[in-house]
Amino acid sequence: MDGSILDAIGTPLVRVDSPEGATVAAKLESFNPGGSAKDRPAIAMIEAAEREGLISPGDSIVEPTSGNTGIGIAVASAARGYDLTIVLPDTMSEERRRLLRAYGAEIELVAGDMMDARARADEIMADTGAVQLGQFENPANAEAHYRTTAPEIIEAVEGREIDALVASVGTGGTITGTGRRLKEEYPDMDVIAVEPEENAVLSTGTAGKDEFQGMGPGFVSELLDVELLDSIETVALPDAERECRRLAREEGILVGQSSGAASIAARRVADGLARPDLNCPEAPAAFSDGGLEAGYDDCPLVVTIFPDSGERYLSTGLFD
Numbered sequence: 256m257d258g259s260i261l262d263a264i265g266t267p268l269v270r271v272d273s274p275e276g277a278t279v280a281a282k283l284e285s286f287n288p289g290g291s292a293k294d295r296p297a298i299a300m301i302e303a304a305e306r307e308g309l310i311s312p313g314d315s316i317v318e319p320t321s322g323n324t325g326i327g328i329a330v331a332s333a334a335r336g337y338d339l340t341i342v343l344p345d346t347m348s349e350e351r352r353r354l355l356r357a358y359g360a361e362i363e364l365v366a367g368d369m370m371d372a373r374a375r376a377d378e379i380m381a382d383t384g385a386v387q388l389g390q391f392e393n394p395a396n397a398e399a400h401y402r403t404t405a406p407e408i409i410e411a412v413e414g415r416e417i418d419a420l421v422a423s424v425g426t427g428g429t430i431t432g433t434g435r436r437l438k439e440e441y442p443d444m445d446v447i448a449v450e451p452e453e454n455a456v457l458s459t460g461t462a463g464k465d466e467f468q469g470m471g472p473g474f475v476s477e478l479l480d481v482e483l484l485d486s487i488e489t490v491a492l493p494d495a496e497r498e499c500r501r502l503a504r505e506e507g508i509l510v511g512q513s514s515g516a517a518s519i520a521a522r523r524v525a526d527g528l529a530r531p532d533l534n535c536p537e538a539p540a541a542f543s544d545g546g547l548e549a550g551y552d553d554c555p556l557v558v559t560i561f562p563d564s565g566e567r568y569l570s571t572g573l574f575d
């Protein structure tokens with residue numbers, strides 16, 4: 256039994272459609288208590304601020320977020336007794352707003368993007384004395400993935416070597432924390448970032464405009480360890496959304512836009528690494544039979560992160 260909902264962090268790693276001669280496995284982060292990868296940094300940032308004596312229950316927290324971090328912070332704030340205001344770009348889905356309110360958070364919508372949300376959160380902090388957790392620069396964000404996401408992946412692959420990690424980038428916390436820990440374990444592994452084709456700051460150095468929720472903040476986050484990245488893949492929103500529909504209809508995996516993008520990018524990477532000559536066995540049988548089949552370890556393995564659920568996007572018409 257867990258002592259609190261905050262102890263119920265942890266998600267499955269599931270094989271998804273893979274090219275012949277390679278395996279793509281996706282970590283389904285919607286299985287976390289607040290429904291996304293961002294529960295991990297949200298809880299970790301609150302715990303770190305408590306340890307540093309910056310906040311204690313009853314205090315006020317303000318955070319600019321495209322939604323999922325806010326929901327994670329709202330879960331942790333409810334469980335620990337904080338007053339929370341979330342500043343949210345008005346383009347973010349209705350589900351996100353309602354979920355935040357359901358957990359008791361106040362929400363303030365701003366016209367514009369994450370840059371505008373950050374500016375408004377700074378104002379609220381200056382006016383009210385509320386504490387900002389600062390997900391774009393807070394080391395506890397990436398550390399949460401270093402301490403939890405990566406070890407769960409290492410355990411799930413049961414001794415098999417990982418060849419590539421493919422992850423979408425918002426704050427960069429997921430790819431930095433998970434990538435750092437996995438590279439310690441698998442030094443030859445490549446780390447591949449995914450960003451919106453319409454707003455490819457990492458690839459081109461120039462910000463654009465995109466409507467992805469959660470990835471592509473329009474600037475290079477302080478937290479992102481760009482040295483860790485071996486390459487960058489870009490994916491256009493219509494392609495990512497088509498992939499979300501395919502994953503739901505053909506694989507029974509309901510995920511959001513950034514997961515669709517990660518899935519496409521992971522498939523591209525796996526296509527490049529695939530070794531059809533090796534006759535790689537299907538993953539589930541090899542794992543559930545309690546060990547690796549002969550020769551299995553040579554088969555390329557690409558791990559990707561699916562940050563949240565498609566349920567969070569139903570009102571956008573994504574699955575219509």
Ligand SMILES: Cc1ncc(COP(=O)(O)O)c(C=O)c1O
Pocket residue numbers: 291293321322323324423424425426427428429430468469470511513514562563
């Ligand atoms: C749906 C979604 N995808 C991807 C990301 C990017 O994750 P990170 O901020 O760890 O880079 C986020 C972050 O909020 C998100 O909400």
